[in-house]
Amino acid sequence: MAAKLSPKMQSALIWGLYALGLFPALWTFWLGVQNQLGADPVKAFEHTLGVWTIRFLVLTLLVTPLRDFNLFNGLRYRRALGLLAFYYAVMHFLTYAVLDQTLALNAIVADVLKRPFITFGMLGLTLLIPLAVTSNSWSIKRLGSRWNLLHKLIYPAAALAALHYSMATKVLGTQQMLYIALLILLLAYRILRPQVLQAKKARRLQGAR
């Protein structure tokens, strides 16, 4: 794809990404309203939202390695992908709290405190809140290098999401294994990244000589 896109085209693409990204939630919700989600529609909706949270976390974490390896520069889409992950996490929690637990606060608090997989999920969602709040140009300018530091919270958040997802069922299914493996891989890459970048720099210097 050509690197030069008019600013108008770029913002249209980003809005398109939001629309596309929110479509699974709206569509599944519509199926639920139409009684097309099977015998346990609330669980099905809750599960769909959870899986899409994981998918958008994976996509968000993929931006950097794809760039590092000169495969695709998706930096300008990263904010949208991260925010979509956050929106799905919020909808996932709201479905649990409102439709599943019918706002029984005692039960929700007990779940969050007593059940490790819900504790991890809740903690992951909480870590995403400051990231979502500072996902705007004003915050980036205002926070400077601290913004970068703050946004490293995506790593523990993603790890918590993987834990939450892996503990949510009685046994691991293949889809679960796939996404958890992807998250582990993407998080592990961050540990190796300094070396990758150094090698890249060395190669560039060699090329310049």
Next chain:
Amino acid sequence: MPLYKAPRIPSSEITPRSFYLKRRELLGLAAGGLVAASASPVLASPLAAKASAYKVDEELTPKESVTTYNNFYEFGLGKDDPAAKSGAFKPTPWTVEVGGMVAKPKTFGLEDLMKTFPIEERIYRMRCVEAWSMVIPWDGFPLAALLNAVEPTSEAKYVAFESVVRPEEMPGQSGVFQSLPWPYVEGLRLDEAMHPLTLLAVGLYGETLPNQNGAPIRLVVPWKYGFKGIKSIVKITLTDKQPPSTWNIANPSEYGFYSNVNPAVDHPRWSQATERRIGTGGFFGTARVDTLPFNGYANEVADLYKGMDLKVNF
């Protein structure tokens, strides 16, 4: 204002499942060039079951939900997998081998069982360990009737059950990742097995069991979590040792041998205090009801566990 209204198909115009299944069967037979064979598969054929006093006065879970929302890992991990992926499973012919510490061991054919023991309808609550529940009209006979027929010896203290292994017919039993060790096994104490509530079900909603519900014969123990209700049973063995049970092997800290429904003992991942009734209320009004000790059957079964610490023996 809506521009387009989707046509509503009245339920009277939808072909009943048994009809189209029969149609498929006929087409299958015709394609194979077969003349009506005697051992044609029994697919959802009607059962003559007499009503019994064992019924709960609660709204039945719709048949559609009972037959499409299942945990039967032999066919896959998803709730809809058993209904979607059990088409190749052949529940007939079928035999159940009953042996071990009994005076008269015997292998029963399915037809034998259904002829020998009168089939009755029992409307039971079914509570899954995952905190959802149903109300299901089962058709079957008490396990005690079968056990009495083989005459357990005085050493027999427990009953062990074993489920079928057919990787070629059960997609969850083949492939690289196996969710559980097969065969699925379960067990009961002899007094639990002999309790009049304990049922061997051969049908539901007045028809033979669909494959996804454990065809052709399964256990129903209404005061225990659903996973105790082993499906597609091929072997029943009387023994003097506590038999292994699959979920207990897979995760002993989460699933005990007894697995009695108990709102006071939480599963590490689910509160057991309440349950969601499947098939009621739809998307916005799924009913959450309080879970009862022994799933509401405390009057009938609490005596079996007198003096036992149920928090330890979960």
